[in-house]
Amino acid sequence: MTIDKAASGVLPEPPEATVSASQRERLLTAAVDLFYRHGVGVGANALCKSAGISKKSMYQLFDSKDALLVAALERRVLADAAFLLPPPDFGPGPRARLLHVFRQLEKFARSPEYMGCAFLAPQVELKDPAHPASLVAARVKRQHLEGFFRTEAERGKATDPDFLTRQLAILYDGASTRAGIGADDLQGLAVTTAETLIEAAGITD
Amino acid sequence: MTIDKAASGVLPEPPEATVSASQRERLLTAAVDLFYRHGVGVGANALCKSAGISKKSMYQLFDSKDALLVAALERRVLADAAFLLPPPDFGPGPRARLLHVFRQLEKFARSPEYMGCAFLAPQVELKDPAHPASLVAARVKRQHLEGFFRTEAERGKATDPDFLTRQLAILYDGASTRAGIGADDLQGLAVTTAETLIEAAGITD
Numbered sequence: 001m002t003i004d005k006a007a008s009g010v011l012p013e014p015p016e017a018t019v020s021a022s023q024r025e026r027l028l029t030a031a032v033d034l035f036y037r038h039g040v041g042v043g044a045n046a047l048c049k050s051a052g053i054s055k056k057s058m059y060q061l062f063d064s065k066d067a068l069l070v071a072a073l074e075r076r077v078l079a080d081a082a083f084l085l086p087p088p089d090f091g092p093g094p095r096a097r098l099l100h101v102f103r104q105l106e107k108f109a110r111s112p113e114y115m116g117c118a119f120l121a122p123q124v125e126l127k128d129p130a131h132p133a134s135l136v137a138a139r140v141k142r143q144h145l146e147g148f149f150r151t152e153a154e155r156g157k158a159t160d161p162d163f164l165t166r167q168l169a170i171l172y173d174g175a176s177t178r179a180g181i182g183a184d185d186l187q188g189l190a191v192t193t194a195e196t197l198i199e200a201a202g203i204t205d
Numbered sequence: 206m207t208i209d210k211a212a213s214g215v216l217p218e219p220p221e222a223t224v225s226a227s228q229r230e231r232l233l234t235a236a237v238d239l240f241y242r243h244g245v246g247v248g249a250n251a252l253c254k255s256a257g258i259s260k261k262s263m264y265q266l267f268d269s270k271d272a273l274l275v276a277a278l279e280r281r282v283l284a285d286a287a288f289l290l291p292p293p294d295f296g297p298g299p300r301a302r303l304l305h306v307f308r309q310l311e312k313f314a315r316s317p318e319y320m321g322c323a324f325l326a327p328q329v330e331l332k333d334p335a336h337p338a339s340l341v342a343a344r345v346k347r348q349h350l351e352g353f354f355r356t357e358a359e360r361g362k363a364t365d366p367d368f369l370t371r372q373l374a375i376l377y378d379g380a381s382t383r384a385g386i387g388a389d390d391l392q393g394l395a396v397t398t399a400e401t402l403i404e405a406a407g408i409t410d
Binding site for chain 1: 242243244246320321325326328329330332334339343346368371372374375376377378379380382383385386387388389394395397398401402405
């Protein structure tokens with residue numbers, strides 16, 4: 001972008017702005033990692049130290065720690081969705097597309113770094129559905145995961161698409177949480193359980 | 206107890222000890238409530254204020270806030286187990302006994318005060334399976350809930366009792382967590398989903 005502007009005769013951005021953009025990036029990267037590993041209670045000091053920036057810079061970049069938490073959740077959405085959801089050109093029908101999510105979840109759970117759903121934990125920790133981060137986390141789950149379940153349940157002509165959506169959301173949240181706390185490694189469990197529920201809902205393909 | 210001792214000629218306990226016992230009770234009651242409503246991060250000040258005791262008394266009663274958290278979890282076990290599990294003389298077979306838990310969970314979720322499983326949330330919040338409170342919470346779930354699921358699955362001659370136990374544990378944790386964060390009211394959902402899994406496991410009665 002800077003090169004293009006320079007080439008077109010526009011002055012390059014002043015060094016200060018460039019530093020801020022890279023600081024913002026470092027802070028967001030640190031925030032995604034630390035909030036996930038340690039929870040929403042991570043302090044501003046730890047965030048700044050990990051990002052290698054000053055507290056003053058942090059508050060120039062984000063109005064509050066809550067605003068940084070919201071931005072960190074939004075930053076994480078695309079990576080998680082790309083891993084969990086099948087690509088648009090994924091061949092098979094609704095049943096296989098739904099099962100793909102739970103196959104990926106079992107893979108997620110194999111990683112020693114896996115600590116459960118990054119959007120569920122903040123809601124459990126904050127205990128306040130009206131908190132900006134709870135609102136964003138709940139919206140992300142509704143749009144990306146429950147929305148996907150519902151679309152496929154409808155395409156697969158489930159007896160009751162809303163009901164199957166609720167069931168798969170509970171399965172996803174229960175499985176991811178138990179993997180996150182180390183109570184279950186999910187291997188051989190998430191996909192098979194999803195299969196049972198999908199079949200009971202009348203989806204055959 | 207004091208009266209018995211007095212009647213048998215033993216001196217009654219000094220007033221200081223009596224105060225301590227009542228202080229312990231007040232502190233534990235406050236801790237059960239505050240840790241559940243606000244999470245493991247509740248401060249010593251809030252706990253002491255709610256219990257109406259001094260910080261010095263708190264640390265005379267419990268070595269640390271973690272020790273108080275552990276005691277609060279242990280205090281809660283019997284009440285939750287009595288509500289969720291069927292009494293020993295509960296008539297019907299394993300299928301009905303298993304479903305009883307999910308029927309009670311749906312009732313739990315109807316209360317505006319319900320914030321999910323009191324033993325799962327601390328583990329999500331602490332993010333440390335080796336923390337004393339995580340160890341207690343995990344043990345409580347294994348002994349009281351998963352132990353119950355396994356016993357009934359075996360009594361009902363499930364195809365694979367361990368597998369059904371894992372499935373029902375995930376259903377319980379997913380359902381209770383989603384109810385706790387306000388994502389689902391569970392009505393008509395938890396029992397029916399448990400039914401599907403129990404039937405798929407080959408338990409008919």
